[in-house]
Amino acid sequence: MKDKTVTENRDKKKRKEKRSFGGYFLCLILVLYLFLFFFEPERIMDSLKSSGVMCIKIVPILLVVIAFMGILNFFLNPKSVAKHIGKESGMRGWFWAIATGILSHGPIYLWYPFLEQLRDQGMRSGLAAVFLYNRAIKIPLLPVMIYYFGTKFVIVMLVYMILASLAEGKIIEMTKG
Amino acid sequence: MKNKREETEKKSKNIAISLYEAFKSFCTALPTLFGVILLISLFHTFVSKQMISSVFTGNVPGDTFIGSMIGSVSAGNPLTSYIIGGELLKDQVSLFAVTAFIVAWVTVGIIQLPAEVTFLGKRFAFTRNGLSFILAIFVSIATVTTLTVIQ
Secondary structure, eight states: OHHHHHHHHHHHHHHHHHHHHHHHHHHHHHHHHHHHHTTOHHHHHHHHHHHHHHHHHHHHHHHHHHHHHHHHHHHOOHHHHHHHHSTTOHHHHHHHHHHHHHHOOSOGGGGHHHHHHHHHTTOOHHHHHHHHHHTTOOGGGHHHHHHHHOHHHHHHHHHHHHHHHHHHHHHHHHHTO | OHHHHHHHHHHHHHHHHHHHHHHHHHHHHHHHHHHHHHHHHHHHHHOOHHHHHHTOOSOHHHHHHHHHHHHHHOOSOHHHHHHHHHHHHHTTOOHHHHHHHHHHHHHOOSTTHHHHHHHHOHHHHHHHHHHHHHHHHHHHHHHHHHHHHHO
């Protein structure tokens, strides 16, 4: 009971800190927009329009991520997280991080809250890094990449990128980043 | 029968609570996410393809480093990086530099850094982005060297 209250208080504090940082950050960007507006009004209007379009575009993926987080909240517990992507996960954890990283969609920043939640439940930091690195490999975009750089280039680069992701994950775990 | 129904109702109520908690947690993230979106749009509006290609010098090691740096501070759809990369190759920029550029574009996120720091911590975000920057150079050297050997 006491543990639960401590965790809840910690979560509340964390959420409050996050909200105030986000508020300051957003204010800073808005001040930058306002400042630039005096020099480049047309470009700033274009930029705002493009932000609006981007916001509309991310709505579906935002809903998917929220649904994922909700489902995880419901089904996962620290024990199962530890088994699949936690300290006890071993090779399976690396495999899951690579596979889910490659298969995940949408902008990278939408996945940060999801990873934060998993890490709070016991996910290894190295696996979070592997997941983020492998998000760089986008299967639907491979034909375009092949068109510009050729099949051999793309295959060789992807193999090295997966190896690099594992190296990054290992280093992060060693340094406890 | 009644017990089963009660259990199902309890379960759906718990799912609804879980979803609400996730939504609440996401709402906390919204100001940071909006800030990142505004910053990305600003980058797209003010930094042109020409500006990017003008910073390469023709010196291969230097250009590889510059490629990784420019890729790191850029953001947006990876498709854009392929298009710019293709244009850079046409402008005789080395494949080492272009590879470092497209790898860093998708693995390093300086513009998204405030959001990454907020959710995953300062230490994790800085270590991950620093390592990704260096690894973009390594991946570029390894890829182009391998291609030269097998071709």
